[in-house]
Amino acid sequence: MAGRGRAWRIGAVGLVLLLTGCGGRPAADPVRTEVQRMLDRRSAALLGHDEQAYAATGTRAQYTRLRALPLASFAYRVTAVRRTASGATADAELSYRVAGYDKAPVGARRTLTLGRTADGHWYVATERPAREAGQQLWDQGTVSAVRGAHSLVLGTGGTAGLSAFARLADRAVPAVSGVWGTRWSRRVVVLVPESLAGMAALLGAPAAEYKGIAAVTTGEAGGSGRAPADRVVVNPEAYAMLGDAGKQIVLTHETTHVATRADTTAATPLWLSEGYADWIGYLDTGRTPAEAAPELARAVRAGEVPRALPDDKDFGFTSDPVKLARAYESGWLACRMIAEQWGAARLGAFYRAVGTHGERPGAVEEALREVLGTTPQAFTTRWQTYVTTHLR
Secondary structure (H helix, E strand, C coil), X not given: CCCEXXXXXXXXXXXXXXXXXXCCCECCCHHHHHHHHHHHHHHHHHHCCCHHHHHCCEXXXXXXXXXXXXXXXXXXXXXXXXXXXXXXXXXXXXXXXXXXXXXXXXXXXXXXXXXXXXXXXEXXXXXXXXXXXXXXXXXXXXXXXXXXCCEEEEECCCCCCHHHHHHHHHHHHHHHHHHHCCCCCCCEEEEECCCHHHHHHHXXXXXXXXXXXXXXXXXXXXXXXCCCCCEEEECHHHHCCCCHHHHHHHHHHHHHXXXXXXXXXXXXXXXXXXXXXXXXXXXXXXXXHHXXXXXXXXXXXXXXXXXXXCCHHHHCCXXXXXXXXXXXXXXXXXXXXXXXXXXXXXXHHHHHHHHHCCCCCCHHHHHHHHHHCCCHHHHHHHHHHHHHHHHC
């Protein structure tokens, strides 16, 4: 599950031919091999903080932009090379890990424009995201970093303001661990671009899809037991409209997604994953159901009690904002009800049980029976009563 977040309103190209040897297997493309070796040297120079060696492989702009990012690994895998009139263009898969934070690498598709020196050596002239791929933060400027006790906050506008995000994230991590448990990295990486447009570029999506969304968490669904690299990506324009309590709720919500990622699978409905993140986010805030679920409360008071828990499609960022708010609020109240009537530990067990079933159909039904001792129909009826009781 990637890119989810709380809906807080407010020249001529030639072809490189592969020659077939006598054994029938394609011969290695010498240009591709040379380019791969050059990129290997480039990556080693970056990791070794050797700016001179890095500059020998091409433009050093990226070196400067990446200087503040603590890297444990950084490597390219060339997937294609196309000769051009002035040099070549290479497609590559970039993978990298942030030291102390990523257990698994972040992957990115990149396109590199290559030139050739007079003595025949390849070098990087420019590098950019591949077509339809999202940007990396350093594509937007020089990366600045602020470390917290449990967090790393990265931005491109200098360090001013990043410390505030680190403080909120440092409070969020122990708050989440206190409920979910400590079997996760207990560290979070927060990306703070300078604008909504910057956020959308990192996510590879139109800015209109994230207008009014304070933050999202990127990452792949888990289930393998190996937590993938997650990033909390902030929309600074929407985030700035929140009060202090709202900002903390957002960071705690997104940190919950990082903590639960390995136990979140395709079987996990969004009402559960988003509702659970909201439930932890609202803990100890003193918010009443009517205060935290105003749109759903308005509907209930008008006699529009929801007939069923929201479907995943109801959580689309491009949908009706009122409908979207009701979907989040409905999921939150469902998780709040489980915590109150079955206990917080049983709520966490239910979440994990759904994920354990992977992509098998009926995962929620099985988890309801195994962990809560109920059926989907009985659970829905109970939830409707709970919603009505608390929002009228």
